[in-house]
Amino acid sequence: MHENLAIETRGLTKVYGSGHTEVVAMHDATMGVRHGELVALLGPSGAGKSTFLTAVGLINPPTSGQILIGGVLVLDGPVPSVNLRTFRRQHIGFIFQKSNLIPFLSARENVQIALELNGVGSRQARHRAMELLEELGVADRAENDPPMLSGGEQQRVAIARALANQPSVILADEPTAALDSQRGRQVMELLRGVAHQHGAGVIVVTHDHRTLDVFDTIYEMEDGLIRQRTSQLNVAQ
């Protein structure tokens, strides 16, 4: 695999249960995402996309296989080589389907908390949060609580939060599912901008085939198996 990979998975397998109740949710999932690359992961429900996403998000370790982030072997099977929560805080950003902002924090505070948790001082975190919100075009809603924001605005705030600690990897789980097609495309284009400008490897689980043109690489997952469908990045190169 390439040395300059934001994230690399090698033969990830996840098995739930044992004996006659054993279910293989993911089998030999191998993927490499470069810095600045926007990757789509497609597949029907139950294909293992969420299992893959939670594994690379260091939430639900695989049964076997390896995960390397920024060239560091983070998980060798279920065995971590680092403190997963700390590593996740420093190197991974998350964007979700909907409403995954903390409801009792304003838009700015939702971004600021991610920075403060990473040890950034309150004043500096506040300043940086405002910068990110400005970059994503929601600075005017900075002091609003999440329920007062539209779905698209909420996703922009979530993207700002995901970017807060300049992660090497951003994982997005159907970020446009709750948005109409126009706002969905805007969010996907934002993610492409984020990947290219911030140099993060971005993996997006999506069902939205109308926006596939914004992705650099598209993977498909079915029955726990992952395969690359196309690489527009490679085509472009």
Next chain:
Amino acid sequence: MNLAAKDIQHNLGRFALTIVGIGMLLTIVMGMGGIYRGLVEDATLLVERIGADLWVVQRDTRGPFAEVSRVPKTLVYRVLAVPGVESAREFVFHTVQREHNGKALRMAILGLSWPLDKGEWLPLVAGRPLAQNHYEMVADQTLGLRLHERIKLGKETYTIVGITTGMASTAGDGMVFVTAWDSQAIQFDTPPEAIRLERAARQRRSEAEDLFLSQPMLTERLSRPVAEIPAVASPQLSAVVVRVAPGADPAAVAATISTWNDVSIFTKDGQKELLLKGMVDKSRRQLGMFRALLTIIAAIIMALILYTLTLDKLHSIALLKLIGAPDRVILGLILQQAIVLGGAGFGIAYLVGQKLFPYFPRRVVVTNEDLLQLALIVLGISVLSSLLGIWKAMRVEPNQALMG
């Protein structure tokens, strides 16, 4: 950024209502403690304030509070003759119930040993101590009597010349203070018809006695008031209260008096012990147990509230974990809210108590020590009750945030 404060700020109405609820619960806990303390203080109030080192009562009784005690008036002079006694005073104590302005009025009447004791030691909030040996009365404000008001007790009318505060009997009845003489007049007041019947009965009994037949003048004396008949004792005292001279040994004085066959003697501490271990013991223990029960209930309710508040935040907690918040941040969120709930609830309980407790029929005494003790208990409850919520929060998996 303080997440606990942000959450409280965001759900201010809900938190405020919860705090008010906890505050009211703690008001009850505080009130029970205050009633408990009030009972103890009321029980020992007179013994503490009357300034007696020793109490001389009827032989083999635990008087004058725990049971009835009768001692002759002359006992005062016998006690005064004991070396080391600085003063000996009459003590007359009894309770009456009369109707006043259409309501039942219970008064504990204490006779002061005029002219030695005019009630200068009483905590007056209005008026003055007694200035004459008859027909004046100092009353506690809980009785609702007004200064200069006139009240008829027995055959006499008494004028309220002073108002005290915080003077209640063991039973919680407000006290009035008159001279011992007046107190006995109230206690031993007999209706005229009863006196006439008693004289007639005496007359009949005398007609059968040789002594009265041979000395007709004696028969004539039977028609006079009871107090004027030498053969009949004058009204008796409840006890004699003794103050020991500076430098004298109270134990030596007590030892001398205890050799007399007609009286028993108690020290101040002994009298307090009689009251606390006898008269109010069951009430005290019952209140104590009830208070402990309420404290446990408060702890359970707080735990349930905090657990529910935590359940409502599980998604946010999962999210915080997902973005890498360490456990101490989650723990701090729940613990700080628990302490804020407990602390603010305690504050409300204190404020409500300050306004409410004076209207309670019995005295509610909330001392600084009791407040500190309750504050520590609330702190303990807050920490303990948050454990359930913390336990739940610690079990939340970050991937729960992905479930939407």
